[in-house]
Amino acid sequence: MTTRSGTARAGQYLALVCYLVFLAFPLLWLVSTAFKSPQELGSVDASWLPHDPSLDSFTAAFGQQPLARSALNSLIVASCAAAISVAIAVPAAYVMVRYRSAVGKAATGWILVSQMFPFVLVIIPLFLVLKSLHLINSLTGLVLVYVVWNLPFALWMLQGYVRAVPASLEEAAAIDGCGRLRTLLSVVLPLLTPGLVATVMFSFVTAWNEFFFALVLLKSPEKQTMSVILTHFIGAEGAADLGPLAAAALMATLPSLLFFALLQRRLVSGIMSGAVKG
Amino acid sequence: MRRRDFLATTAAAASAPALIGGCAGSPGDSGPLEYLSLAWQKESIEVNKALVAEWNERNPSVKVRYVQGAWESVHDQLLTSFEGGEAPDIIHDEANDLTDFAHGGYLADLRPLLPEDLKSQISRANWETATIAGGIYGVPFLHDPRVLIANRKLLEESGVRMPTVGRPWSWGEFEDVAKELTRSRGNSRTYGVAWSMKEPVNQSVNLTMSTGGAVFHRERGKDVIRFDEADYGVPELIHRQVNEDRTASRSTLGMAGSDTLPGFFAGRYAIVPLNFSFRQQVQQQAPDGFEWVTLPMPAGRGAPGGGQFQGVSPQTLSVSQDTSRKKAAMAFIAFMTRPDHMARLAEGDWLVPTGREALRDPALNTDEHGWSTGLRIASDLRASPVLGVRGYPEWKDKVATPAFQEYYAGSIGLRALRDKLVDDGNRILARYQR
Numbered sequence: 001m002t003t004r005s006g007t008a009r010a011g012q013y014l015a016l017v018c019y020l021v022f023l024a025f026p027l028l029w030l031v032s033t034a035f036k037s038p039q040e041l042g043s044v045d046a047s048w049l050p051h052d053p054s055l056d057s058f059t060a061a062f063g064q065q066p067l068a069r070s071a072l073n074s075l076i077v078a079s080c081a082a083a084i085s086v087a088i089a090v091p092a093a094y095v096m097v098r099y100r101s102a103v104g105k106a107a108t109g110w111i112l113v114s115q116m117f118p119f120v121l122v123i124i125p126l127f128l129v130l131k132s133l134h135l136i137n138s139l140t141g142l143v144l145v146y147v148v149w150n151l152p153f154a155l156w157m158l159q160g161y162v163r164a165v166p167a168s169l170e171e172a173a174a175i176d177g178c179g180r181l182r183t184l185l186s187v188v189l190p191l192l193t194p195g196l197v198a199t200v201m202f203s204f205v206t207a208w209n210e211f212f213f214a215l216v217l218l219k220s221p222e223k224q225t226m227s228v229i230l231t232h233f234i235g236a237e238g239a240a241d242l243g244p245l246a247a248a249a250l251m252a253t254l255p256s257l258l259f260f261a262l263l264q265r266r267l268v269s270g271i272m273s274g275a276v277k278g
Numbered sequence: 279m280r281r282r283d284f285l286a287t288t289a290a291a292a293s294a295p296a297l298i299g300g301c302a303g304s305p306g307d308s309g310p311l312e313y314l315s316l317a318w319q320k321e322s323i324e325v326n327k328a329l330v331a332e333w334n335e336r337n338p339s340v341k342v343r344y345v346q347g348a349w350e351s352v353h354d355q356l357l358t359s360f361e362g363g364e365a366p367d368i369i370h371d372e373a374n375d376l377t378d379f380a381h382g383g384y385l386a387d388l389r390p391l392l393p394e395d396l397k398s399q400i401s402r403a404n405w406e407t408a409t410i411a412g413g414i415y416g417v418p419f420l421h422d423p424r425v426l427i428a429n430r431k432l433l434e435e436s437g438v439r440m441p442t443v444g445r446p447w448s449w450g451e452f453e454d455v456a457k458e459l460t461r462s463r464g465n466s467r468t469y470g471v472a473w474s475m476k477e478p479v480n481q482s483v484n485l486t487m488s489t490g491g492a493v494f495h496r497e498r499g500k501d502v503i504r505f506d507e508a509d510y511g512v513p514e515l516i517h518r519q520v521n522e523d524r525t526a527s528r529s530t531l532g533m534a535g536s537d538t539l540p541g542f543f544a545g546r547y548a549i550v551p552l553n554f555s556f557r558q559q560v561q562q563q564a565p566d567g568f569e570w571v572t573l574p575m576p577a578g579r580g581a582p583g584g585g586q587f588q589g590v591s592p593q594t595l596s597v598s599q600d601t602s603r604k605k606a607a608m609a610f611i612a613f614m615t616r617p618d619h620m621a622r623l624a625e626g627d628w629l630v631p632t633g634r635e636a637l638r639d640p641a642l643n644t645d646e647h648g649w650s651t652g653l654r655i656a657s658d659l660r661a662s663p664v665l666g667v668r669g670y671p672e673w674k675d676k677v678a679t680p681a682f683q684e685y686y687a688g689s690i691g692l693r694a695l696r697d698k699l700v701d702d703g704n705r706i707l708a709r710y711q712r
Contacts, residue, residue, distance in 0.1 A: 039564070041563055042543050064323060124362065131364060136364055211351075215351050215355055216358045216359070224346075228348075231351060235319065236553075236555075239535060239555065240536060241319065
């Protein structure tokens with residue numbers, strides 16, 4: 001029995017390792033490509049590690065395009081979009097879960113439907129609306145779009161987390177004299193930490209990676225985001241400046257990874273914090 | 279439905295309120311003119327920015343702002359900004375992409391704006407590439423023709439005749455050369471040629487001109503598709519090389535041009551038909567000591583122009599219909615396409631300039647990196663048969679790309695290919711010409 005369970009455990013780990021390798025492959029290949037010389041990039045014998053590691057691709061990428069500026073723009077847009085989306089979604093999700101009504105149900109249905117709209121369906125009307133608000137070519141306009149675009153899914157995610165918080169805890173808080181707002185801030189929010197972290201991550205990464213809205217709405221080179229700048233390394237008929245493209249793509253990936261690394265501990269540690277009532 | 283078609287439909291639906299509102303305003307009424315550039319290689323971006331800076335210094339009252347665009351997304355970006363009344367004043371694009379924009383009234387007809395010296399610098403054949411329904415909607419300034427890039431050592435070892443622009447290989451000779459260059463050693467095989475066919479339609483159609491074909495024909499005022507012997511000569515040859523002679527690698531059929539280069543450098547393929555601009559990547563990535571040579575495409579015997587005609591879709595500079603400063607925009611285009619400037623732009627992008635004087639620029643007239651080959655074939659370049667054909671993008675994406683890919687891979691025969699291209703294609707074109 002012990003041997004069998006040991007074998008099963010080993011099999012699980014092996015499957016996990018295989019899965020991680022599968023997931024990590026593109027990133028590792030990206031890192032390797034970014035440090036290869038142009039000659040090595042043109043070699044038919046592709047190697048895992050660059051034979052003669054070089055920073056030439058990074059120098060070229062930074063020299064050709066305003067990468068630092070675009071990274072800052074992406075950071076501003078993604079952070080603001082994530083923060084505002086969650087700030088609106090938390091009370092909205094709470095109300096929709098705790099105060100069930102026909103309107104709430106309809107709103108939930110609409111959230112699902114809204115997720116089915118492709119970007120291209122809304123881009124031209126959206127362009128006209130933002131133009132009338134003088135928000136074309138503005139990071140504020142882009143944040144607004146991302147908030148609206150992220151909000152339905154953020155709301156949908158948070159509803160599940162709010163539903164998981166026992167109503168009895170809130171009743172106990174009410175007996176102790178807490179008002180609705182205090183209950184939300186002191187009782188519900190700590191229990192929602194993993195949900196908040198997950199939603200912030202989702203909103204941040206969605207805004208960080210988004211390309212089409214950013215492409216259409218931002219015209220000035222100094223305002224363009226990282227995802228738009230990356231396409232500038234690709235030419236006609238699929239020709240690509242592979243080294244600088246890989247270097248720039250790696251630079252575009254790092255902030256997301258860093259953000260995940262910082263927040264993932266909160267995702268776990270916050271799961272049941274504050275749930276035990278003495 | 280592809281994003282491009284879908285966006286076009288959406289744009290049509292969304293344009294109504296914009297028109298009714300009538301408040302879109304003209305972009306660039308004040309402030310600098312916007313110049314959307316698709317330059318993407320380092321040298322090319324540098325030249326563009328330097329020229330913009332030079333213009334701004336000379337013309338402080340009509341400043342131009344450089345805006346970077348991208349080839350991959352330019353169509354969607356332009357369509358949205360045209361609809362929103364926020365299009366750039368000066369637009370860099372490809373002639374192939376102008377058809378729908380010209381028919382949609384988004385681009386200015388340049389005929390009344392073109393200065394005489396610019397008009398005379400560019401040949402009639404080149405102006406035809408940007409002529410749509412009688413109007414001129416862009417200044418064609420750079421070409422990217424197809425050439426053969428070959429491994430010089432393998433060619434010399436095989437003893438085959440080295441072709442020149444004056445005496446290119448015939449397609450028959452090219453087949454023989456490919457056989458001569460194909461070698462098998464155990465499990466490994468050196469192929470005579472590697473056709474990169476990830477996007478097979480443009481090159482398949484453009485090369486038909488060398489055998490007197492066109493695929494797209496004008497009949498009683500309407501565009502129709504035919505696929506007769508002159509049209510399928512080159513596709514049939516490629517199919518034969520891949521599937522019967524096995525002198526062309528099957529594995530490169532799904533590749534883009536860049537993907538074939540590692541195999542080319544490793545000596546796996548002796549010849550790669552690529553666009554002229556790919557020389558930049560070859561020069562940059564080729565291992566030390568690798569010798570390569572740029573050769574003209576083969577010619578079709580008995581076809582017009584000695585069989586050396588090739589269809590091209592040049593890069594163009596256009597003016598937005600919405601801009602209130604069309605003359606200033608045209609003046610900037612004239613500045614950018616001055617012979618010396620056009621030559622600098624061509625050099626930065628590794629392309630062939632369209633201007634007569636630019637073609638004589640000493641910086642380009644060198645045998646190094648195959649420049650002279652490209653410049654000498656310039657007079658054989660003709661407007662691609664697909665230019666100005668409404669519905670071509672839909673035909674290309676929905677019908678022709680999968681059909682050509684299946685044909686080259688040997689999944690379907692010539693008759694099935696013709697049926698798909700012609701029958702399905704003409705139904706699509708008819709929809710656009712009602």
